[in-house]
Structures are given as structure tokens and as C-alpha cells.
Amino acid sequence: MSAIPAEESDQLLIRPLGAGQEVGRSCIILEFKGRKIMLDCGIHPGLEGMDALPYIDLIDPAEIDLLLISHFHLDHCGALPWFLQKTSFKGRTFMTHATKAIYRWLLSDYVKVSNISADDMLYTETDLEESMDKIETINFHEVKEVAGIKFWCYHAGHVLGAAMFMIEIAGVKLLYTGDFSRQEDRHLMAAEIPNIKPDILIIESTYGTHIHEKREEREARFCNTVHDIVNRGGRGLIPVFALGRAQELLLILGDVRALEELSQRSRLGSFIEKRGLVPAALHEYWQNHPELHDIPIYYASSLAKKCMAVYQTYVHAMNDKIRKQININNPFVFKHISNLKSMDHFDDIGPSVVMASPGMMQSGLSRELFESWCTDKRNGVIIAGYCVEGTLAKHIMSEPEEIATMSGQKLPLKMSVDYISFSAHTDYQQTSEFIRALKPPHVILVHGEQNEMARLKAALIREYEDNDEVHIEVHNPRNTEAVTLNFRGEKLAKVMGFLADKKPEQGQRVSGILVKRNFNYHILSPCDLSNYTDLAMSTVRQTQAIPYTGPFHLLSYQLRKLTGDVEELEIQEKPALKVFRNITVIQEPGMVILEWLANPSNDMYADTVTTVILEVQSNPKIRKSAAQKVSKKLETHVYSKRLETMLQDIFGEDCVSVKDGSILSVTVDGKTANVNLDTRSVECEEGSEDDESLREMVELAAQRLHDALTPCACADRPADHRLQLHTGVTWVLQTLQHLCKFSFQQGGWGAALAARLVRKCDVLNRGFSGYNTRWAKIILPRLMGSGDSPAAVTVFFGANDSSLREENPRQHVPLEEYAANLSCMVRYLGSVGVAESRVILVTPPPLCEAAWEEWCTAQGHRLNRRNSVAGEYARACVQVAHDYGTDVLDLWTLMQKDQDFSTYLSDGLHLSPKGNDFVFSHLWPLVEKKVSALPLLLPNWKDVAEANPELSQLGEGGHSSTS
Numbered sequence: 005m006s007a008i009p010a011e012e013s014d015q016l017l018i019r020p021l022g023a024g025q026e027v028g029r030s031c032i033i034l035e036f037k038g039r040k041i042m043l044d045c046g047i048h049p050g051l052e053g054m055d056a057l058p059y060i061d062l063i064d065p066a067e068i069d070l071l072l073i074s075h076f077h078l079d080h081c082g083a084l085p086w087f088l089q090k091t092s093f094k095g096r097t098f099m100t101h102a103t104k105a106i107y108r109w110l111l112s113d114y115v116k117v118s119n120i121s122a123d124d125m126l127y128t129e130t131d132l133e134e135s136m137d138k139i140e141t142i143n144f145h146e147v148k149e150v151a152g153i154k155f156w157c158y159h160a161g162h163v164l165g166a167a168m169f170m171i172e173i174a175g176v177k178l179l180y181t182g183d184f185s186r187q188e189d190r191h192l193m194a195a196e197i198p199n200i201k202p203d204i205l206i207i208e209s210t211y212g213t214h215i216h217e218k219r220e221e222r223e224a225r226f227c228n229t230v231h232d233i234v235n236r237g238g239r240g241l242i243p244v245f246a247l248g249r250a251q252e253l254l255l256i257l258g259d260v261r262a263l264e265e266l267s268q269r270s271r272l273g274s275f276i277e278k279r280g281l282v283p284a285a286l287h288e289y290w291q292n293h294p295e296l297h298d299i300p301i302y303y304a305s306s307l308a309k310k311c312m313a314v315y316q317t318y319v320h321a322m323n324d325k326i327r328k329q330i331n332i333n334n335p336f337v338f339k340h341i342s343n344l345k346s347m348d349h350f351d352d353i354g355p356s357v358v359m360a361s362p363g364m365m366q367s368g369l370s371r372e373l374f375e376s377w378c379t380d381k382r383n384g385v386i387i388a389g390y391c392v393e394g395t396l397a398k399h400i401m402s403e404p405e406e407i408a409t410m411s412g413q414k415l416p417l418k419m420s421v422d423y424i425s426f427s428a429h430t431d432y433q434q435t436s437e438f439i440r441a442l443k444p445p446h447v448i449l450v451h452g453e454q455n456e457m458a459r460l461k462a463a464l465i466r467e468y469e470d471n472d473e474v475h476i477e478v479h480n481p482r483n484t485e486a487v488t489l490n491f492r493g494e495k496l497a498k499v500m501g502f503l504a505d506k507k508p509e510q511g512q513r514v515s516g517i518l519v520k521r522n523f524n525y526h527i528l529s530p531c532d533l534s535n536y537t538d539l540a541m542s543t544v545r546q547t548q549a550i551p552y553t554g555p556f557h558l559l560s561y562q563l564r565k566l567t568g569d570v571e572e573l574e575i576q577e578k579p580a581l582k583v584f585r586n587i588t589v590i591q592e593p594g595m596v597i598l599e600w601l602a603n604p605s606n607d608m609y610a611d612t613v614t615t616v617i618l619e620v621q622s623n624p625k626i627r628k629s630a631a632q633k634v635s636k637k638l639e640t641h642v643y644s645k646r647l648e649t650m651l652q653d654i655f656g657e658d659c660v661s662v663k664d665g666s667i668l669s670v671t672v673d674g675k676t677a678n679v680n681l682d683t684r685s686v687e688c689e690e691g692s693e694d695d696e697s698l699r700e701m702v703e704l705a706a707q708r709l710h711d712a713l714t715p716c717a718c719a720d721r722p723a724d725h726r727l728q729l730h731t732g733v734t735w736v737l738q739t740l741q742h743l744c745k746f747s748f749q750q751g752g753w754g755a756a757l758a759a760r761l762v763r764k765c766d767v768l769n770r771g772f773s774g775y776n777t778r779w780a781k782i783i784l785p786r787l788m789g790s791g792d793s794p795a796a797v798t799v800f801f802g803a804n805d806s807s808l809r810e811e812n813p814r815q816h817v818p819l820e821e822y823a824a825n826l827s828c829m830v831r832y833l834g835s836v837g838v839a840e841s842r843v844i845l846v847t848p849p850p851l852c853e854a855a856w857e858e859w860c861t862a863q864g865h866r867l868n869r870r871n872s873v874a875g876e877y878a879r880a881c882v883q884v885a886h887d888y889g890t891d892v893l894d895l896w897t898l899m900q901k902d903q904d905f906s907t908y909l910s911d912g913l914h915l916s917p918k919g920n921d922f923v924f925s926h927l928w929p930l931v932e933k934k935v936s937a938l939p940l941l942l943p944n945w946k947d948v949a950e951a952n953p954e955l956s957q958l959g960e961g962g963h964s965s966t967s
Contacts, residue, residue, distance in 0.1 A: 014492045016176060018206065018448055022046065022058035024483035025454040027210060028079045028392050031058035032180065032450060033068075036173045036491075037523060039153055042071045043169070043180045043206070047082035049364050050394020053124035057083050059484050065093035069151045073099040073139075074182025075166035076106040077245065078114060079392070085111060085127040085135040096150050100157065101141045102165025102318040108136060109314070110245075113361075117368040142167075144321075152522025160184040161195040162428045164318055170198060174523035176491045178204040179442070183451065186434035187219070193323040195430075197441045204489065205444040209480070210390055210429040212456030213463050226424050229386055233420070234299045234355040238382030241419075243370040243397060244389065245363040304344035304360035304369045347372055363388075364395035367410065371396065375409050377419055384420035390427040393453070432460065436467060439476070446489055449480040497525035501532030544602040546610065550617050552596045559589070559596070562620050563613065566785060566832055584609040589617075608778075608821055612828070615782045644668060644681050647709050654705060670702050677702045684710055751917050753924040757931065764938045765795055776804040776817045777825035784832055796934040797838055798927070799829060802848030803869070803913065806877040811868035823880040830888045843890040844930050846923075847878035849908065849915065850900050856912030869913065891930045898926060 016036040022029030028048035034041040040063075047056040065087065073081045076099075084107075087093055099107065111132050118125060127135075142148055144167065147156045152174075157167035162183040171178045179202040184195040216222075233240040319326055344350055344358065347369065360370035374396070377383040391398035400407065400421050406414050430438065439447060447464065449457050457480045468476050479487045499508075503516050516527040519537055526536065533539050552559065556579050563583050564570045571582040581589040586606045590597040596617060600606045644662065651660045651670055661669050668679040676689040677698050686703040747754035748769050758767035770787050780801065788794070805817035817825065826845065833843055851871040860867050878896035885892035899905045899922065906912070908919035915923065 014490055016178075016204070016489045016491055017486050018204070018479075018481070018489070019062075019486040020450055020481055020483055021060060021062060022048070022483060023079075023451045024481050024485060025452070025457055026393075026483065027390070027451055027453060029056065029058045029083065030074075030080045030182075030451055031060075031083070032206060033063060034171070034178065036176065037152075039070075039151060039173055040068050041153065041171065042068050044074055044080040044182065045071065045083045045087050046077070046079040047126070048394075049079060049366060049392045050398075052118075052120050053126065057086070057126070060087070060091070062484055065091035068093055068095045070095055070153055070155070071097040072155065072169045072171075072180070073097070073103060073107075074160065074169065074180065075163050076103045076110050077163065077183070078110070080182065081107055082111065082114065083126065084139075085132045088135040088138050089127060089131040097139050098142045098148070098155075099139060100144065100165040100167050100321075102314070102321055103167070104136075104139055104141055105314050105317070106165065107139075108132070113368075117362070149522075158196040158198055159193055159321075161186065161188070161192050164192065164315060164321060168195065168198075170200065170202065174491075176204075177202045178206065179444070180206045181208055181438075183208055183210070183429055185428040186430055186438060187216070187428075188323055189219070189428065191322045191326050192428070195438075197438065201442055202444050203491065204446045204448065205439065205442060206448040206450055207435065207439070208429060209435070209449040209452030209457045209460045210427075211431050212452060212460045213432040214456075215433055216425065216431040222424060222426065226386070226388075226426075229384070229422050229424065230357055233382075233384035234357065236382050237355055238380065238384055238419075239352070239355060239373075239377050240357040241370065241373050241377060241383070241385045242357065242359045242388055243361070243363050243365050243374070243385065244359050245361055300356045301341045302344040302350070302356060302358045302360075303341055304350070304358050304373070344369075352376070364391050364397040366395055371410060375407075375415065378407060378415055378417050379419075381418040381420070384422065387421070387423045388426045390425070390429060432463065435460070436464070439464065443474050443476070445476060447476055447478045448487055449478065452480075495525060497527050499527045500536055502529040503527060503532075546598075546600050546602045546607075548598045548610070548614070549592075549595050550598065550614060550621075551594065552617055552621050553594055554620055556591045556596075559617060559620055562616050562785075563589075565789070565835055566612065566616060567828070567835065569831075583613050587613050589613065604818070604820065605824055608824060612781065616785070619785075643710065647679065647681070647706060650705060650709055651702070654701075670698070672698060679706055747915070747920065747923075751920055753915070753920040753927065756920070756924040757928065760928065761931075761935060764935055774804060774815065776815050777801045777822055777829070778805075778817050781825045781828050781832075784829055788833070788838075789836055793837055794842070795938060796842050796844060796931055797833060798844045798846055798931075799826065800846040801826065802877040802881060803851075803874065806848060806869065806874045808868050808870065808873065811866055819876055819880055822877055823884055826881060826884045827888070830884065830890060840888050840890045842934055843888075844927070844934075845881050845885045845890055845892045846927070847881040847892065847894045847896045848874050849895040849919070850874060850905055852906040852909050852912040854912070855906060855909065859911045859913075893923075893927055893930060895923065895926075898922075 017034070019033045019035075020031070021033060022031040023044075023046075026048075028046065028050065030044040030046045032043040034043065045058065049056075060083075071084075071087075071093070073084065075081070081099075081103075084097070088097065112129060115125070115127070115129055115132065142157060144157055144159055147154060149155075154172040155169055157169050160166035160168045160182055162185050166182060166184065168179060168181045168184055171180065177200060179198060181195070185192075186194050188194040217225075230240050344360075350358075358373060360368070360373055362368050362370055365371045365374055374385060378385075385400070387397055387401060391401065396407065400417060401423055403421060404417055406416050408414055449461060452460065461478045461480045464476070464478050468474055481487050497518060499514060499516070503514060508514060514527060516529050517533060519526045519528055519533075519539075521537070528536055530541055533541055560570060560572065560581055563581065567584060569584055571585075573580050573582060575588070575590055579591045583589060584606075586600055587609050588599040590599070598610055598613060600610050647668060648660055648662065651668070655670055655672055659671050661671075663669050663678070666681050668681060670677045670679070675698055677686055678689065679686050679702060684703075684706050686699050686706065688699050748758070749755060754767065754769055761767055802822070804815040805822045806819075807816045809816040809818075830840065830843055830845075834840060851869050851874050853867065853869075853871055856869060857867040875896055878894060882892050882894055884890075899908050899919075902908075908916055908922055910916040910919070
């Protein structure tokens, strides 16, 4: 049998709206348990305007509960002001303190240097400013909770403030790395490895299966390349982003230039040992090349001063080396490196080294310098970070013969182009070690070009394919393509407050109010509700007026047929009934008033009472039939004596007298009214005819007394349960869709039962296709009354009741109501003479979800039933049978003892021929016990007396028990 599909609420969906098999516009949507989270909201560096955005049009921003930003790079936060200001997003946004501080200046610079028209701009400086108020900050390792979503963050090592977010929803944990690096560099610590194992890891795959060169070799190659450029009289351009790798390169160049202050080699050792920053190889290289000492180094960024202030502020978020050095001097004060705000402040008169933003040269100072220097072969450009497809930096790495300027002019590319990656992204070795440390069951690859991502996926699969202890699924979704994972966990409810005072015993049933707060469940006593929640207890009293003009005793009689739990009482001198212990029925002129305290069970009982009232009111046959059963003449002398007492209380003792034994006379103010005790009619004597008020008062009193004294006879239960020719009937009550219909067709279990009992009794089908217990309970009194005396009754419900409410609300009945409805039907059967020993409850059969889902899909529907839910209803049915002492046939359990029970079901729900045989074979022993004592109504043909067949066939002669 195929695996049982998870509930829709157990499905976790991950959909990249950006960074799916691409680098740029990172934006990942996470959906689980009705919560939606957005991870990053960036732009694509190689695109412009609306084209640079993630595929936001596929979602409703108003449904996003939480937005988490991993770091300040444009491809991760560049679309945030637009999303916060230009969409219907109303959720909460979080990033680290350092990220928020740098975000403000970095995006301000992006707005200023963007080379597109104002109409195509995604947002303005004003939008950026206003977005700041909507951003909240989070400290590393600080746990926060929003809408039931718990989250906290770890150091990612990529840039200052970069964070990896751990997210927990309903016990399922997901780690989103953003961009991260497991290699400590000059100022940043390596990414942390969480001590909590996530169920899902969303991880970058920027470098695929590449392995980074060693840091020392990379730095030496960088210095050597810079030397070659300036030594040939050229200008060295290093495109960098204003923040991030720029600071790493500044530390390298700044530390090298700082060595000029050390005139004696003997002081070098203590300097290196003290600061722990500069490799000896760099010092030796610098010492061996004194011609480099006078070459100017510039940091060209409009944000240079502001960015350095931010870095100096957040030193505590950096590695131990920087935190130790800050006690001696600030490593981010570069007195040998000059800031260059714009080209207006730059004297381009000789060899120099310029670090300029942005890193991919889409626009800005780095683009201006490149276009000025690219035609001179003495100059050189060093690409020091990762470049996205569609950017100038990526284009020149292929060494084209010419490039296009921002104005559209074609220029020859003669300057040297070198790629020395200082990009703080993980390589394959770091990624593999990170995954091996966490061992997540599911890995989602994002932020990588299609080919690199595919190679990484293949490598990871090969790495774990022979590992029996670690099973990892690797996914690499494209943009807008969803990865769906199923997480079905047990729901645990914690008992709190008064209910937790005593330790429960094994098997004890605990009853209270189930409170769900976010994804936690608590069971509380009603008295504790205000102590543990923000809820307050309120009582709602329902009052409903229903038109009713029939006798009140008739209504009492009909309700007693439904349930023996009817109490007669008087409320404010008005006749009343207490039904089901909680529903009060009060007689009023022309109507009855129902009153009850609202709750699910009482509402159900009130619906039942209402149905009975409306049925009695609208059906004359019920009144006539019931009146014949209820009406019994009162003894005249009893009625006379009590009416006399009643009228004396009303009019006074001297006003009432008895005439001729059958006439009661009432005289008031000279006017006389006579009551005929046999007919209860009231007539006035001569001279009193015009006074109707006296007659009406006496007549009303006489009628009320008669109604009060007349007994409400319940159904007479036959003392002899033996069945005769036309009364020996077994009623089969079932409402499983089509089962009731198919079961009496050829090959059905009902037909087999009827065939087995053909000479003993009739087997009647009273099931209706599509019915549930809610409807069956209402129509049951119409199907069976006190005059019927069935030998056995089967009650077969649950498959429709257990339909999923979301997919089939019309047939669905909540579990508690289902159990209450079954109980009500068993009690009603008892009230009309069907003892519990003659009742058989049948549980719903199991559901083969795979086959039934195929049927639903063919009808254009989603799966509307679950086998696990059917099991809950089956257990409730068994419990009702246990409570009332009836027999029960647990089909749900019995059928599943076979490994493949699907053969019992034709379409996953309805019984197949084999399933009908199964039901009959297990039901017959229960039925046989109840009908075994019944005589044969018709003899076997072999037992018919040849001489006098009438005697045998009319039951006047003996015959054998052959059936």
C-alpha cells in the first residue's frame, strides 16, 4: 500500500522567488501551518527597474507574517524599501543591528548612482527613510517570536552583521544560511555551526564544487599583481562594494603600508606577534620592494567615511583578533590610505591603487575609473569578488576586445584583467563539512548558477549515497518552483492549573478546555482560563420561540419517545419540560419557548427538540396517532373532586357546588356557569349568556386541569418479542455513501443477510446514500416507532461523518457530535422497545487513500477523507458500544489486519465484492445470536406435508427448522 499522504497543514513549502538556480535577487518564501515567511528581499545586479525584482507577483504580500534579512548586500536587501513601502505587506521585518546601520547608507548610495530614469526607479530616498521605521533589530542568539514563529540568528561570517537564521514552527526547525563563510579572515569570524540540528537546511551554492585557494597564497598573489601594475607605471583598479570585502582588502593594504613605520627588522617580530594580523610573507614582500612605498592608495566611495564609522562602531561583532587589537589602536583607522569621495577630488597624475565601488561596475566611481583607464595597457583591474551574470565585471573576465560605456560608446579593452577571489562565500569543502556537522534530512540549494548548483547537488548525493546512517535529500529548485516536504508530528497537550493538581492514573479520562496558542496546546479547567490566557469565560443563554398550537401533553409524549430523559415542571405558573437535562421547553399561547445554555452538545440537543416540535406541529397524522395512544379517560369522581377544589381556590368555596353528580356549578355575582364533567363543556344559565368572561375562565381552568391530570403514556413495550409472519423484521440502518445502496444489490452483504434469513424475517434497508448521523438522528423517529419490534438493528455510520471539514463541510460531523448522535440513536431505540442487546453498531471501514484520491481527482476534487480520521471515528463508535453494552463490528480494525486491505474496497471507499463478503462473514455471527430463537415462518419445501400442505404453510402444523 502506498504511503498515507500528509494533511495539507502538515506540508511545508519552500519556494524561491529569486536566487533559484541563479545568483541575485535572493527571496525565499517559506509556508507552514498557515504561516508565511520571506527570507531576504534583494535585487538582481544585472537587471534594472522592475525587472530586477524577485517574482513578487506570485504572492500576496499581505499574507507574509515575517521578513528576515540576512545581510546588507543589494542582492539580499536591495528590494526591501520597495516591498515595505509599495506593497500591502503588514508583517514584521528583522535584521541585525549592524545590517540596519549599513543598509541605510548602502541603499542611499544605490539610489544616487543608479543609471536609470526616475520613472524606472524602484524607490526614492524618502521611501528608504520611511522604511527604516518598519525594521526591527535582533541580537545574535536572541530568541524572538512572531505569530507563533520562533527565530534566532547565528554569525554567518560573510560580512559585518551577516546572520544565519534558525526558524522554528510547530517544532519543525529550518536553518537559512544566507551568504556565509566558514573561513575566518582578517576581521570576521567564521560562520558558527549551530548546536541544534535543523530539519531543513537552505544553503547557498555560489561556488558549487570549487575549492578556494589558501588565504596566504591569495594575499601574496594579490600584492604581487598590484606590484606588477604600478611597477609598469599603471593604475590599479580594485572594484569592491563599499562595505564587505572592501574592509578586508583595506586591512591587507593598510597593514602592509603600516610596516613603513618599522625601520628596523628587529621590531617586526614583536609587531606581528602583538597584532597577529600581517603574515610575514607580506612584510618580506614589502621590504624587498621599497619602490612601492610612495604609491598612493585610495578608497574611492561616497560612503567611505560613513562606512568606516559603522565598522568602528561594531567591532564587537568581529573576530577575536580585531577585538584584542581595538584595545591598542583602531584597525579601521587607515592613515596611509586616502578616502576619495568623487572624481573631482582625484589627481590622476601617476601610478596609484584605487579601491572603488560598486564591485560589479554597473555604475558609480568604479565604472567611471574603468572607462577612463581601460584603453591603457599599463593599467590593470583586479576582480576581487563574485560577479553575477549580466554585469560588466563578469563580462570583462572573458577578455573581450572592446566594451560599451554607459553612454553607449565602444572602447577597446587593453588594461589587464585579473581575478583573485576574496569573496567570503563557502567553497565545496566548507559546504560539505557544514552539512556533515548538521546532518539535516533535507538540503535546499539556493544562490548559485544553474550549472554550479547542479554539480554541487551531484557531489553531495555521491558523498552520502553509501552512508546508511545519514539520509539526506538534496533539492535545487528553480525560481517559482516549490519544494514540498511533509512533517507530521504528534500533538502534545500540557495539562495545567487545577487539573494538574493531582497526578492522573492510567486510563483516567481528563476533561477540560483545549486551548491552542500558536502551536502549543494546553488543557485547562474553565476556572483557570483567565489565569493562563487572555480569554474570559462567558455564558450564552439561547432563547428560541417556535410556533406550536397542539396539546402540550402531546409534545411531551413525542419527546419521551425520543429520550426517556424528560422532566415535567412549572415555570412562572406555566407548564414546562426539561429535556436532555439541559433544554427547557415552556408553553406559551400559540408557541413554545426553548431555553438552554449554549455549547456544542446543548445546541445539538436543542436542534433535535426543535425538529420534534416542528414535526408534531406540521404533521396531523402524528397528532391523531399520538392522541389515540395518549388519551385515557380520567375517573369522573377524581376529576370532579380536583376541579371543585381548583374552582373554589379561584372563585371562593361558596361559589362552587355539584349538581346531579355530573354537573359542577360556579356562581359569581348572580351569574352561573355549569361544567359538564363528562364532556368538559361549559354553558351559562339563562340571564348569564351575555357574560362570556365567566364561561371562558371556567372553561380554561377545566381544560388545564384535564391536561395536567391526563397521563403522557410512553410507548408500550411488548412483553413477547417473538416475531410473527408480518412483524418479524430486522432493520438495517446505514448511511455510508453508496454502501447502503450497493449492499442490497446482488453480491452485497445486505442481500446475503436477507437471503440467509428469508424464512425467518424480513431484512429492511433504511439507509440513505450520503447521510450522516446528524441527519439520521432526526429522521429516525419517522422510520421506527413504538409499534415496531425489530429483532435486531444495525447502525452503520462514520464514513460521511469523518469527511474532512475543509473539503466536505456538508457531510462532515465533528467527532464529539458523531459520538453523541450514536448515543442518542441507541437511547431512542431503547425508548421504542429495542433493547441494547438487539443493537449492533458498525464502524466505518478503513479508507485506501491512494485509490480514493485518484477517484476524487477524476471528479475534479481534492482528497476529502483520511484513513487516520476514519480511525478516530471508528474508535468513538466502539466506545459508544462499550458505554451502552451493545455489540459492535469494528470494520476499521479488522480489515486492516490484512496487509493489503485495498482489495476490500472498490474505489478506496466503497465495498468491493470481497469487502461485502468480509462484512457479511463478520456480521452474521452477531445477527445470528439475536434471531436464532425466532421460529421459521415458512417451512423448507421438503417439510411441506403432502396430504395437507395448508397446515404446514399457514403455521398450524409442525415443521422442521431447516432454513
